[in-house]
Amino acid sequence: MTTEKVAFTGVRQTLLATLYGRALDSRADRPVLGDRMAEDAVRRIAFDFTRFRLTPGEAAVVAMRGRQLDEWTRAFLSDHPDAVVAHLGCGLDCRVFRVAPPAGVQWFDVDYPEVVELRRRLYPGRQGYRLIGCSVTDPAWLPDIPRDRPALVVAEGLTMYLSGPAMETLVHRVANHFDAGGEAAFDAVSPLAVRLQRLNRILRTSGATLTWGLGDPRRLEGWDPRLRLVAEVAAVELPWIDRLPFPYRLACRVMRLVPPLRRLGVLVRYRFSD
Ligand SMILES: C[S@@+](CC[C@H](N)C(=O)[O-])C[C@H]1O[C@@H](n2cnc3c(N)ncnc32)[C@H](O)[C@@H]1O
Structure with missing residues (x-):
């Protein structure tokens, strides 16, 4: 087995934290995602992953976000088996292997x-x-x-590292490019989460900076008239919360009751028309 040396810093290093989160989840008794390829990749990368000090609860939170985006991806591909998928900021995420798209799908993973x-x-x-x-x-x-085919643009753990103007330009480019329309599914953090980023251990460890927060998801409809919000789910309301360790389940319950905390992390799905 060859070992890969990795010297990523800043935002590129955050992909190692999310990979490690999925690897830890795969070791759990009741994994949320059960991504064994993440575990294999972690074993092959010469990097001290323990420096992120990820807890089992944090690992499960990473896995829940991934599972929701996997499910939205599967739903889109079951309706459009001839689709193209653009997976932006893919890092070392194994979505293409977990989802195993049908043969008619063309899948593009994009990152630095x-x-x-x-x-x-x-x-x-x-x-x-x-x-x-x-x-x-x-x-x-x-x-x-x-x-010329229905398109799904999916991004996990990316938008918060882009600037507001860069996000707006990206939305226009996507809507202009895909003549047959499609969907965009991604996670985002709130402006409050951007303000509170010093509390985030992964950011402190990697040196990455959050730059964009999504307030009202309907605002993006104002950016481009072809965009329609079709689903929104708060991270603390994802269906696999019962697999979190008790303190995390409790924290999610409390956060659901306090609107600014409920919205710290969201997953959104938009349709864009041709
Ligand atoms: C938190 S990691 C998430 C990686 C992966 N999606 C996952 O869930 O494991 C953020 C990813 O966004 C990528 N990224 C950030 N800004 C980018 C940009 N402008 N262009 C391409 N990739 C970018 C980073 O390289 C990194 O892979």
Whole structure:
């Protein structure tokens, strides 16, 4: 087994924390996601993952977010077996392997070039699957992606690291590119979570900075008239909360009762029309 040395800092290092969260979840008695490929990848990367000091509860929270986005992805692909998927800020996430899309789907994983290079060394290829090494703020990631099929743009743990103007530009580019329309599904944090970021251990450890918070998800409809919000779920209301250790379940219950805390983390799904 070859070991990969990784010297990522800042936002690129956060992908190691979320990978480790999924690996820890896969070791649990009742995993939320059960992603064994994450565990295998962690074993192959020469990096001290314990520095993130992730608790089993934090690992389960990462896994719950991933599971919800997996389920939205599966739902879209079951309605559109000829779709294209653009998975932005993929990091080392194994969504394409967990979802195992039907043969008619073309799936593109997009992240910075050095992240994509590491992915190539760690994971196998698949039919209909391609990697694009490019910043999502650079329009160069789009032209290679077919525009004439229903599209799902999915992003996990990405939007909070983009600026507001970069998010708005991204929304327009996506809506302009995909002529057949489609959906966008992603998680976001609230402006309060951005203000409270010093409390976030993963950010302190990696040196990454949160830059964008989503207030009212309907505001994005004002950015582009082709966008419609179709689903919104607070992270503390995800269906797998019962798998969290008791203190986390209790914290979720309390947070649900306090609107600004309930909205610290949300998952949203938009439809964009042709
Ligand atoms: C918290 S990690 C999440 C990674 C993966 N989605 C997961 O859930 O494990 C944030 C990811 O966003 C990527 N990222 C941040 N800004 C980016 C940008 N402008 N272009 C492409 N990727 C970006 C980072 O490289 C990293 O892989």
